[in-house]
Amino acid sequence: MTNAVIGPDQRALCDHLRSARFQAGVDAGRWRLISITWPHALIAISAAPREGAPEEFVLRFELSGYPASAPTGCPWDLDQDAILLAGQRPKGSRVAHIFRTDWEGGRALYAPWDRLALAHGGWADKYPMYAWNARRDLTFYLTNVNDALNNEVFSASLSQAFTA
Amino acid sequence: MEIYVHTAGSEEPELIEIEGAVLVRELLVIGQGQGAELVMIEAVAEPIDLDITIDEAGIRHRDHVHRGRCRRVDVRVRYNGDKSHEFHPVATIRKVFEWATGSDGFDLTPEQKAEHVLAVPGADHFLDWEVRIGSLVTAGSCDIVLDLAPKSRFEG
Numbered sequence: 642m643t644n645a646v647i648g649p650d651q652r653a654l655c656d657h658l659r660s661a662r663f664q665a666g667v668d669a670g671r672w673r674l675i676s677i678t679w680p681h682a683l684i685a686i687s688a689a690p691r692e693g694a695p696e697e698f699v700l701r702f703e704l705s706g707y708p709a710s711a712p713t714g715c716p717w718d719l720d721q722d723a724i725l726l727a728g729q730r731p732k733g734s735r736v737a738h739i740f741r742t743d744w745e746g747g748r749a750l751y752a753p754w755d756r757l758a759l760a761h762g763g764w765a766d767k768y769p770m771y772a773w774n775a776r777r778d779l780t781f782y783l784t785n786v787n788d789a790l791n792n793e794v795f796s797a798s799l800s801q802a803f804t805a
Numbered sequence: 806m807e808i809y810v811h812t813a814g815s816e817e818p819e820l821i822e823i824e825g826a827v828l829v830r831e832l833l834v835i836g837q838g839q840g841a842e843l844v845m846i847e848a849v850a851e852p853i854d855l856d857i858t859i860d861e862a863g864i865r866h867r868d869h870v871h872r873g874r875c876r877r878v879d880v881r882v883r884y885n886g887d888k889s890h891e892f893h894p895v896a897t898i899r900k901v902f903e904w905a906t907g908s909d910g911f912d913l914t915p916e917q918k919a920e921h922v923l924a925v926p927g928a929d930h931f932l933d934w935e936v937r938i939g940s941l942v943t944a945g946s947c948d949i950v951l952d953l954a955p956k957s958r959f960e961g
Contacts, residue, residue: 661820665809665935668867735920735958752959761961768957770924770931784933792919 650707651679657708657778666780671787673697675719680705683717686783688731688790698731698740698790700750702779711756711773712782713749716740724748736789752789754782806866808832808859811895811937813873814839814944818937825860829853832872841872845939847895852876871895871939875947878938882923884911884953894939898923898932905953923951931956 647655657663658674666672675683682704685697700714716725727742739752749757753764753772765772771785806825810832811818819836833841833855843852846864853862864870871894878896881889882905890904902923906913913921922931925941931954932941941949 659820661809661818662933664820664867665818665869669935735956738958758959764959764961768959769929771957771959781930788922788934 647679650705650710654682654704654707654779657780660778660780662778662780663783666783666787672783675699683719684714684779684783686786686790689792694731695729698725698786700786703756704779708778709775711754711759711777712779713756714782714786715748716750731790735792739786739789750786752785754785806859808864809867809869810836811869811871811940812837812839812841813871813875813894813939813942816932816936816940818869818940823859825864826858828855829857829859829862829864830855832859832870838872840874840944842874843872843876845871845873845876845894847893850893869895869937871937873939873942875939875942877947878942879948880938881948881950882910882953883926883950884921886911892938894937894942896938897934898936898938899934901938901951902934902953905951911953920956921953922956924954926950926952 670687672684672686675685680703682702683699684702685699687697688695690696699717699719701717702712702714704712716730718725724747730740731737739750741747741751744751745757749755751758753759753768759765759773807820807822809818810821815837821836823835829844832844845852873894875894877891878894879889879891880901881887888905888910892901904910906918924931938949
């Protein structure tokens with residue numbers, strides 16, 4: 642990050658990236674910051690190990706207005722520098738639904754911690770434990786995605802999907 | 806070095822910079838100590854001697870330590886009934902979850918385990934796997950009640 646004058650949203654993100662919770666996740670190998678080109682940030686999130694499947698998935702975040710405005714994360718192919726194709730996304734019941742490509746062209750996660758999905762009417766009230774609000778930080782988003790990528794059903798299903 | 810300090814009464818840890826030659830006692834007052842009286846690490850069952858140094862205690866860069874007043878935390882989990890178990894304050898929520906969903910707890914299938922998570926009753930979020938159970942106790946208590954709750958599948 643540069644020393645140039647930055648806005649409150651970028652400053653808030655920098656503060657949150659230095660927080661103990663974010664750093665503990667990095668130390669534990671749960672996620673890693675790849676780069677920031679404001680208002681975007683590339684962050685890799687670890688997935689449960691399974692044969693023939695990636696060890697992590699990358700999200701390209703758009704963070705304008707953060708944290709008053711929720712982040713939105715697009716599943717990203719680092720090699721192609723493009724949106725992650727449907728066949729390369731995690732399989733499994735719950736996680737595949739979150740990484741679905743048949744909604745908004747797959748350019749955001751289908752979960753109430755994401756800005757685009759939160760625009761669904763009533764999701765903030767329907768899913769208050771998952772919904773973004775201005776008191777959350779990026780680690781809240783990352784912990785939810787990390788959990789989705791690491792539960793047991795996901796591990797088994799994805800392993801089968803990638804090795805089939 | 807930097808150390809992750811987990812404090813009773815605060816779910817959020819602090820990342821504190823401290824010299825290895827400093828006494829463990831300093832960890833009681835640095836940052837938001839909230840009246841902590843003892844310091845514990847995962848590798849040792851009992852509280853650390855407060856009058857040895859951080860180095861002598863075997864605490865290394867970016868290790869996790871807990872400070873509070875409880876040597877053990879009595880955890881009661883609610884899910885079709887109650888189950889209780891005593892944990893070291895540095896135990897993670899993952900460890901509590903493994904007990905709560907295992908054969909000594911509610912004996913969930915792998916599929917059921919994948920669809921559940923722990924939460925403090927009335928909280929606005931589920932507990933992250935890396936939260937230390939000792940950080941959830943409130944002043945004057947060494948007990949905590951948690952709910953084993955189902956995860957949501959999001960539908961528009």
